[in-house]
Amino acid sequence: MLEFLTRHKTTMPAAEESLPGRDGPIVTPGRHFVLDTPIGPPFPEDSERAIFGMGCFWGAERAFWQLPGVHTTAVGYGGGHTPNPTYEEVCSGRTGHNEVVLCVFRPADISYEDLLRTFWEGHNPTQGMRQGNDVGTQYRSGVYVFGDAQHEAAESSREKYAAALAAAGHKDEITTEIVPSGEFFYAEEYHQQYLAKTPGGYCGLGGTGVSCPVGLSARPV
Numbered sequence: 001m002l003e004f005l006t007r008h009k010t011t012m013p014a015a016e017e018s019l020p021g022r023d024g025p026i027v028t029p030g031r032h033f034v035l036d037t038p039i040g041p042p043f044p045e046d047s048e049r050a051i052f053g054m055g056c057f058w059g060a061e062r063a064f065w066q067l068p069g070v071h072t073t074a075v076g077y078g079g080g081h082t083p084n085p086t087y088e089e090v091c092s093g094r095t096g097h098n099e100v101v102l103c104v105f106r107p108a109d110i111s112y113e114d115l116l117r118t119f120w121e122g123h124n125p126t127q128g129m130r131q132g133n134d135v136g137t138q139y140r141s142g143v144y145v146f147g148d149a150q151h152e153a154a155e156s157s158r159e160k161y162a163a164a165l166a167a168a169g170h171k172d173e174i175t176t177e178i179v180p181s182g183e184f185f186y187a188e189e190y191h192q193q194y195l196a197k198t199p200g201g202y203c204g205l206g207g208t209g210v211s212c213p214v215g216l217s218a219r220p221v
Contacts (some may be wrong), residue, residue: 009093009136010129018081019094025084027186033193034065039074040186043104045072050105050115050150051078051181053098053142054123055131058194059203062124064103065145065193069110074102075192077185078144079177084185099138102184108197112150113214116157119143120212123205126165134204141176144184147174154178157214168210 029040043049054060057075067072077090080097090097103115123131123139143154155178162174186192195201 001152016083021082022084034196037072039072047104050103051100051144052119053100055139056204059097059205060101062195069106071104079199117212117214120161121207125174125176129173143178144181164210
């Protein structure tokens, strides 16, 4: 037990080692502070969901709510074991969760490939269990996909971005995980749209400076 408690937070816990969590959600989703849309379901029938982990979710969420065609965004916890975790539990490294952003978008106005471009260019996907000065399993790079089409698009974009990084002279390999979305747990209300509520607040994201050649879809005029 002592070994587990002192283990560095960059080691993913197994399911049997994770905190037990709780049966009920810790928050009831409200309205988006910037877009004034509900951040919880039901979502519009013409929309789709995407989930990304790219370091501190405060800055990551802002990158997506600014995109045209995005209906709503929310921050939360994904990719882990503990049901309905709290922020403190996630930060302990004992839930397996990542800090992630849920993006609800309209494919008629913005494509999944457009979102992937923002994802790859918005952080450094070669740093393993950290992003800049933020260290821990909750800061890993991840794409959490809904269905085969998203999975194929994400895999293809990873290959293209890896080639672009290599061509630009970057020697580190991409560590991004691409896995099925699993359950998304909403983070506490004060985390939602944090950088809009707290201008000048901490962001913690930094890209590689390399453009991602995934290709943009045509948008209606």
